[in-house]
Amino acid sequence: MPDYMYISLxxxxxxxxxxxxxxxxxxxxxxxxxxxxxxxVRVLPRSNLWSIESMKSPxxxxxxxxxxxxxxxxxxxxxxxxxxAEGSAVLTIAIQGMDGRxxxxxxxxxMSLFAGTIGAxxxxxxxxxxx
Numbered sequence: 001m002p003d004y005m006y007i008s009l010x011x012x013x014x015x016x017x018x019x020x021x022x023x024x025x026x027x028x029x030x031x032x033x034x035x036x037x038x039x040x041v042r043v044l045p046r047s048n049l050w051s052i053e054s055m056k057s058p059x060x061x062x063x064x065x066x067x068x069x070x071x072x073x074x075x076x077x078x079x080x081x082x083x084x085a086e087g088s089a090v091l092t093i094a095i096q097g098m099d100g101r102x103x104x105x106x107x108x109x110x111m112s113l114f115a116g117t118i119g120a121x122x123x124x125x126x127x128x129x130x131x
Contacts, residue, residue, distance in 0.1 A: 007054045022050070031051040052069065
């Protein structure tokens with residue numbers, strides 16, 4: 001499996017259905033599950049889930065991943081803060097492989113400001129290769 005990095009923003013356990021979050025933000029999510037549905041691939045929990053992912057950067061460029069999401073998320077910060085307050089928000093940096101070495105993670109100021117403003121935790125997840 002190739003080495004890559006991506007970022008995702010997930011809103012979970014919200015009282016607002018994912019379809020309404022998409023309508024309010026104008027953003028089509030990567031994953032949208034209504035409470036009671038189950039994602040057969042990831043076997044996610046049975047709660048409302050709305051999530052958007054960046055592209056998978058084969059060079060492991062956090063900055064490139066954030067730039068892709070930044071223009072979608074920042075103008076809607078107040079909307080995301082509202083939905084995050086209903087449940088939980090997680091901004092995940094997922095890292096796959098990287099020759100066994102986790103690269104230096106330098107979080108852009110606008111990314112940490114966005115996470116703090118909406119009340120999201122930042123999760124750095126090193127994914128193991130399936131080899």
